[in-house]
Amino acid sequence: MIQEYVPGKQVTMAHIIPNPQGEIPELLGIVTQGAIGIMTITPSEASIIAADAASKAGDIEIGFLDRFTGSLVFTGDVASVEAAIRAAVNTLVEILGFTAAEITRS
Numbered sequence: 001m002i003q004e005y006v007p008g009k010q011v012t013m014a015h016i017i018p019n020p021q022g023e024i025p026e027l028l029g030i031v032t033q034g035a036i037g038i039m040t041i042t043p044s045e046a047s048i049i050a051a052d053a054a055s056k057a058g059d060i061e062i063g064f065l066d067r068f069t070g071s072l073v074f075t076g077d078v079a080s081v082e083a084a085i086r087a088a089v090n091t092l093v094e095i096l097g098f099t100a101a102e103i104t105r106s
Contacts, residue, residue, distance in 0.1 A: 011100035030063035035081035044070030057087030
């Protein structure tokens, strides 16, 4: 695997999957109560800060946090996941000066 890190502070993806279908949660090894939030962050250590902000903003469960790749996955009801992902992005942008991709939803 080749990993490339882009200099700077970025939220490269912030996506909400409401009501995932089929085996997606099981294949990810997570239990979901309605939605999955997915984020990728550079530098990767900032995923810890994003997880903290997300968990304080909504009733979510952290499904996966990787401080080496900047990946963050969390689950909860749709409203909680949306609130959590918005809080995480806002924390990184407003407090730490990150740039962020638009929050998307499928």
